[in-house]
Amino acid sequence: MRKDAFATLVSMLKRTQFLRDNPQSKVEEQVAKFLYIIGNNFRNHTIRFFYRQSGETVSWHFHQVLKAIISLEDIFLKQPDGFKCPPEIRNNPKYWHYFKFKYILPGWERSASDSRILDNALTRKMDKLIVPQGKYYLVDVGFQLKTGFLVPYRSTRYHLKEYSVHQPENSQELFNLCHASLRNEIERAFGVLKKRFPILGSGAEPYYDVDTQADIVLACCILHNYLMGIDPNEGLVEEVDTELRKGQVQANVARSSLAEECREGELLRKRIATDMWRDYDINL
Incomplete structure (x- = not known):
């Protein structure tokens, strides 16, 4: 994160009710510690050693910054209204890597089915997923085909590599090719997110409780959207492209x-x- 991006973020977080300067540390230090943890997947004891502070102090700062970032959700996580499309996407035939996250529903266990999670997102009382009138989402074959959610054709060529030699031969194959192309861009967005915040991609035993883990996912997506507008980091995107x-x-x-x-x-x-x-x- 560039210095100007960090300074702007700190300025926004200072306007929340969660962060204040104190005799032990300024807001800048508290935010830096938080970013250091999620950006390197460091544990409490590592930060405690670097800053010569107690584990309780480091934990308090981490959770306060976490709350402050989540309070920015309404600014950086807005569901699409169906009328506006970012020009970076609209004017680029390859969709570029501009994708931002518009809706996040963390906290589900890994064993939960895709359809079950989607049904909950559509019917929950708070933070409901809304499909704009006349619009739709593209989803993979783990979901059910229905109004507002389009899955690829089954028993039809789908993956991009399958079209590298033989071009689409009918309407269903063309639809699947375009569907797969967009899915590839979405995988790239997730790749950038996990590359930027290694705490999300760690296969180690979770250090935080389930609720905090869900909040961390939400906070990382908010920070991702913020940085895509001010510090997209082209080198990071190229790393993800190379890995893909x-x-x-x-x-x-x-x-x-x-x-x-x-x-x-x-x-x-x-x-x-x-x-x-x-x-x-x-x-x-």
Whole structure:
């Protein structure tokens, strides 16, 4: 984060009711500690060592800054009204990497199904997901096709690599190609989010309770949207693009190896079935 972006963020957070200068530390220091934790996935004891403060003080500052950032939700997490589209998206045929998060519903356990979470988002009393009149969201095959939510065609080519050699041959394949292209941009946005805030991508045992984990996800998305408007960090985006390309190459190699194994298995099964039928026919 650039110095000017940090200064602007601190200025906004100072206007909330959660952060104040105190004899031990200024607001700038409290915010810096918070960003240091989520930006490096550091634990309390690491910050305590650097700042020579008690664990209780570090924890208090972390949670106060967390509350302050979440209080900016109405500014940086606005659901689309269906009338406006950012020019960076509207004027770019490849959709660019400008995507911001518009609706966040953290706190669900990993085992929850996509459809269950979506139903809750649409029916909950607070923070309800609203689909603008006449608009729709693109969703993957884990969801149900219905008004306002479009899934790709099943049993039809979908992934971008499947169209690298053979172009779409009908309307359904063209729809799936465009759907997959947008999904790729969304995966890039999530990649940038996790790259910017490693605390989200850590596979280690969670250090915070469930409610705090949900708040951290929300705060990171708010900060992501803020930074996309003032400090997008092109180098970070390029890192994510490189990783995605490497991942696609590795997936292609693995898929090619699996296809070869399937062909060998098919030949073996066919040979065994033929031998069995020959022996069966002889014994009749």
